[in-house]
Amino acid sequence: MTSPVSGFSKKNKQEKIQWLVENYLQNDPIAKQTLERYWNSDTALQRLHDDFVENTLSNYYLPFGIAPNFLINGKFYAIPMVIEESSVVAAASNAAKFWSDRGGFKAEVINTEKNGQIHINYFGKPEDLEQFFLLVKPKLITGIAALQKNMKQRGGGLLEIQLENSTEKLAGYYQLHCTFETKDAMGANFINSCLESMAEIFESEVEQYEPFQVSQQFPEVVLSILSNYVPNCRVRAEVSCKLKQLDGKKVDGKDFAKRFVRAVDIAGVERKRAVTHNKGIMNGIDAVVLATGNDFRAVEAGIHAYAAKDGAYRSLTHASIEGDTFRFWMEIPLALGTIGGLTSLHPLVKLALRILENPNARELMQIVAVAGLAQNFAAIRSLVTTGIQKGHMKMHLMNILNQLEATSEEKEQAVEHFNERAVSHNAVVTFVTQLRS
Ligand code: MEV
Numbered sequence: 001m002t003s004p005v006s007g008f009s010k011k012n013k014q015e016k017i018q019w020l021v022e023n024y025l026q027n028d029p030i031a032k033q034t035l036e037r038y039w040n041s042d043t044a045l046q047r048l049h050d051d052f053v054e055n056t057l058s059n060y061y062l063p064f065g066i067a068p069n070f071l072i073n074g075k076f077y078a079i080p081m082v083i084e085e086s087s088v089v090a091a092a093s094n095a096a097k098f099w100s101d102r103g104g105f106k107a108e109v110i111n112t113e114k115n116g117q118i119h120i121n122y123f124g125k126p127e128d129l130e131q132f133f134l135l136v137k138p139k140l141i142t143g144i145a146a147l148q149k150n151m152k153q154r155g156g157g158l159l160e161i162q163l164e165n166s167t168e169k170l171a172g173y174y175q176l177h178c179t180f181e182t183k184d185a186m187g188a189n190f191i192n193s194c195l196e197s198m199a200e201i202f203e204s205e206v207e208q209y210e211p212f213q214v215s216q217q218f219p220e221v222v223l224s225i226l227s228n229y230v231p232n233c234r235v236r237a238e239v240s241c242k243l244k245q246l247d248g249k250k251v252d253g254k255d256f257a258k259r260f261v262r263a264v265d266i267a268g269v270e271r272k273r274a275v276t277h278n279k280g281i282m283n284g285i286d287a288v289v290l291a292t293g294n295d296f297r298a299v300e301a302g303i304h305a306y307a308a309k310d311g312a313y314r315s316l317t318h319a320s321i322e323g324d325t326f327r328f329w330m331e332i333p334l335a336l337g338t339i340g341g342l343t344s345l346h347p348l349v350k351l352a353l354r355i356l357e358n359p360n361a362r363e364l365m366q367i368v369a370v371a372g373l374a375q376n377f378a379a380i381r382s383l384v385t386t387g388i389q390k391g392h393m394k395m396h397l398m399n400i401l402n403q404l405e406a407t408s409e410e411k412e413q414a415v416e417h418f419n420e421r422a423v424s425h426n427a428v429v430t431f432v433t434q435l436r437s
Helices: 013-024 029-037 043-050 088-100 126-143 145-153 188-208 210-215 253-269 271-291 296-307 347-355 361-384 389-403 408-417 425-436
Strands: 064-072 075-082 106-109 113-121 157-165 173-181 220-226 234-242 317-322 325-333
Touching: 013 029, 064 088, 064 347, 064 361, 075 088, 075 271, 075 347, 075 361, 088 271, 088 361, 088 389, 106 361, 113 188, 126 145, 126 157, 126 173, 126 188, 126 210, 145 157, 145 188, 173 188, 188 220, 234 361, 253 271, 253 317, 253 325, 253 361, 271 296, 271 347, 271 361, 296 325, 325 361, 389 408, 389 425, 408 425
Parallel strands: none
Antiparallel strands: 064 075, 106 234, 113 173, 113 220, 157 173, 234 325, 317 325
16 A cells, blocks of 8 residues: 655655656556656746646646637637537537528626625624624725735726625624626636735724623634625627528428427426536536636536526526527626736637637627537537437547547548448447458
8 A cells, every 4th residue: 555655745746756656556667658748848838837736747738629700799709619528619610600600699798796705603793793894894995905906906806895694594604795896807816815804804803892892702704715606797698590590401490499499498497407408508618718727617616506596407598489580598607817817827828818819808708608608509409400429429530540549541531431420439440440451
């Protein structure tokens, strides 16, 4: 059994790899080589990546793809996407092309308010805490003046602080609910710094407040942190067209629209379907969020919580037929940044933002929401017509061929062979085996 290691973070990269290979990889030289193969020969670039997190051993590549032809509010975008799933970029590109011929996507930022809380324990009289809060509130605000200076210059900052009595949820639980505008920054560091500073001021003022001395009941800060639930930082994306414009070679537009709306309605009432439906939306959202160096875990957590906001987990998208018009739309919370974080550090993130013509956070919210809506459109379109496996497995063909270490010639022949045939792992193995014999 491997014994615990101390001072691991102090070891240099070679030593860390050596330790790992000795302790977990049976001294396998190939394992060591695999880690080293992904090092970048540009040492400055490698150092930059090494410093993103602790104990970096190597780099982990994901494809950086592009989905062109996204017409959003009358402007064409080529959207960078970072994702491993083979059919996502192709699906986004198809949906983009489809809607660019039908007026494109409309997107609109509804609001941009972020929030965070100072969570408090207090078992005394609520009136004492309320009075104390009124007294201390101005001190909390002036106490973060220096922290807020730059953000205020950019038009952002703390918006409001409210004391919320949450004792119905949990005995003795109060919170200072603080709202913020963080402009083009995602704002996590700014918000957390403000909250921690205010929490310190709050605690130091508590000690001097007489009614608490008298009752011997002192409020106590449990923790202070931003919330990734941002229902007031919301964006809407939509498409619409005449039913006739949905006619396809083998598809009647009206019939297609009815099936489509039904599929979305099912995800609106059935959690088992809603989760997968929304996962398809996140395929598009996460890919752009990652490409632009944003925090996809924060985005995921916030969006899924929003999908369950009325107590049941539901589809994020909605669709309707009104007269002869098909409508498809979505509203989601999105806290994104185009400055700060990785945005000015990671060369590919910088490039992704440049491809998007250096959007501000509001524009990026619109682009990301559209990518999610497009992805959902593509998935539902396939699901209610051909099914997804045909397209999915076509895109997966190259992965199977790579697993089989197919040569370029074998790949070419396989692509031609499977052009009109169903792709399955077995079928590809059989085909390649036959070629080789
Ligand atoms: C696969 O990654 C995503 C889908 O399952 C989404 C959906 O079912 O709507 C195709």
